[in-house]
Amino acid sequence: MPNLQQVLLPEPLFTQDDILEGAAIVTTTQPNSVKQRFLFQGLLPLKRSTLVADVIAGMVLAAVGIPEVMGYTKIAGTPIATGLYTLLLPAFTFAVLGSSRHLVVAADSATAAILASNVSRLAQIGSPQYVALTGLVALVAAALLLLARLFKLGFLADFLSRTVLIGFLTGVGIQVAVGQLGTLLGVAEGGHGSIKHLLSVVQDLPNTHLPTVGISLAVLAVIILLEKLWPKFPGALLAVVGAIAASWVFHFADYGIKIVGPVPRGLPSFGLPAVSLDDVSSLLGVAVSCCIVIIAQSAATSRAFALRYNEPFNEDADLIGLAAANMAAGFSGTFIVNGSPTKTAIVDAAGGRSQIAQIVTVAIVLIVVLFLTDPISYLPTAALAAIVFLIGMKLIDLQGLRDIFKTHRDEFYLAVITAATVVFVGVREGIILAIVLSLILHVRHSYRPHSAVLVHENHFWRPLPVVPGSMSAPGVIIYRFSRDIFYANANRFSEQVRMLAETATSPVQWFILEARAITEIDYSASQTIRNVVQALASQNITFVVTGLAPEVKAQFDRDGLTKLIGPDHFYNRLGDALKTFRHLHKSASGD
Template structure:
């Protein structure tokens, strides 16, 4: 019998079937992802306002913990651009960048995020992330990509310019244009151009030259490493650091240290809301990537266990000198394409990064910040998808309004307000859509037992029977809407003698909706009209049987709407043509 605790340790499942073939594939994937992660980790730490080694530290123990608790075979956990930006925004409000307090606040943020995610997972509350609609998430990520790319221009230009919003950053850049360092500019622009070419043109070129797909992929993913090595050598050989080129400087040559997040009530209070927002955004991004990749191999992802896996990873970051992490899209796709079979590929990646932290960190002393900034710019511009505005405008004006508002608020007021507004807009959008549910008057399709909308089909109707199909669950937001709609349809002078509510699409009736149905029943009774229900689902009927509605209802409950039609409609019912 499987121990109960085993459900929280997916490693016990895939670990039993681990073989030499999986080991080989995982090792190959780990090499490719490690090559990709080294410059990315350094760059994202820079984006978060932390020392470069924090990016490496955040990519070691968190990956190991996710390998134990996570359910995705391909998800690569670590620092990502959007979470790094959110970290900088949140921590920057409670401590000054470069101070010990800033690093402690980042650790605290990771700890709070981890604890929140674990709690959600233990209590199986992963569904809460569904309140963030995809259009709103797409709008936030697009705006974040623009902000991130803009924030890195100061490193490429070699100037000192701050700001948290697009307007602030643009103003600061314009104000300091006269301070541009020409050497830094050349390095930054050349590196950016090279990385764009590597991303788009190197792999096809290698394939045309006869390289195999695996070799071409490894060399392409190593492009940022080539840029790092080349620019570091140039800065070192030409002594460019003495000529104003900002460099990474000394990086500790050590494994991740044991650290403690700050536990002061004031710090926790200040970071609690940002931690929740980071957790939700990180989980949504991570689970979408994990499920997409799992579907390609017909594997299963457990969202609640993913919460625990990501929570454990963030707790690990909090105690090993890191900052909040999540599953990254780009590196997860690389991990998947490279043939990763199990989460052990992530564990091998962590070991590779640990080796880099011990042996390679002195080699990045002369690495220019402009190179890291170029790495970030090239990575995040792939997140920018302004076509979401055109697509939502064509499909749904409400979704367009939500996307446009999220993008605008994120760019003008900052990422925290942007993501908070995205959450609120997602909930409001849902409430607005369900506050006026689609209710269709239906009639019988001749020669069948099916009922369809009278405005779309040629159907048989009866002026004494009003058949309404409710295409939404009934709850407090829309209860009054149905009440008013029925009242408007049975005005004085109409010939209706029976109102039948077709409930095939109603999954729930809450107490507010129940009271509305009771009010409708009383009102129709006074008018001499019967209220009937048809095709009520079992769970809904079970709830209704515990109330007085069925006992007092001025009508009947029918198993099918056709039964209601046969019992209530007049012989020779009218036919209404579709408009």
């Protein structure tokens, strides 16, 4: 998993020229854009110019992804083989049904952490019942993703602000890293939650197993040094291969060093997980939490890569692909899958330009599960923990937090609160808080819009603060409200209008609402505007509206506001309103 910048500002690609004839299934037209859906949209057209690069990118993805997905099983609490299974049927399914030509779908640290923190309360980690429940979560999530597609809820991803996502992923990173300390040191792991786990490790420090620590440090050193010296080289793969070879040659298990142990050879078993319908209600909350992360992370990654390469982006089609991938995960004995920004970026950096790269990865993983599981059984668990520990550390986005602190101090505190909730309370609670805080931020921005009094200086309109005594010119106040008016900010609108009218330094004849930024009003706002117009009329002040959008003007008509204000007091342009005001003022004064 990457830091938040990588999660939300990855990279896009995707051209639809020269699509193979007959591949088109449906063409839908949407406002301001034309989106086309094609069978195998992420795979077609097959281009000779990029085919070799796609194959190489798939090999690179396999080299990086295989150690990572095995590591994610330590986070999810499932057998190591289940990580490999996420790169089989789920990855293949998305490559065939998804819209994005670049999004890589497999196991992911954030959804794995959400999964483990909740399912572990219902069953013993690693037990058959636990694995069955994780499969059920994938199936429930698939159903929810299909509902999101049916009701076009992909836009919900936009309601998770980057600020709280930085906090959420930072908290997940801390939890993931702390969760590996016991394995890294070779001490007993105990306690539910990050803090209890950390305390348990500290208490057991005298029993640290030095050979295990040595392996942990060696793996960490290899990965970190290769990232510094040769960033594109799959350091994790080299570390895993080296650890397996050393374990086989020197018989690590004989020295008390824990190893992975037997890994099932062959394809996963297919079928419904052995659960009851009663389990669905228990797991609905965790499935919803995972879905929110999947929609936010996958949509952001696909969109970013589509923009980079000037390609169409169909969020709804991706939801179908993600739903199908999770359905495949549930039926093939593995856990929930998600779009991975880091793996997608790795494929892109290696030259991959279509889902052919992911198909190549699937083929390589298939060879591994059929013929190479015996060597994996020699892998020290400390080596796996070291990989996961580094994944967790990369999620801790200190630079992102510093940037927020410098420019948006209040949002920084929200990010920290979110991170603390994940660490001290739980991942599911953290994602719920992330959603709530994002909505609060949205409402807060709408609740306190940047209103202004406009004055004309040097051929330009200049906004002035809305303070007592502000006027645009003798006899007129031009007031700009820069958000939709709704129940939460209607009182603020009313208070500012009344305050300006009552504290004017000279008699006010016209109060002009410059309404170009207003795109909607609700019932509460309509009643507030009615009261404001009547209050101004009692002071012999004419209420005038300029720049109102036609659809909002239609709402004014339906609410009776047009009749109350007067049809002749609506102007498309502010300049036209002021010409009328000057004409009336001259006529009244005899000038």
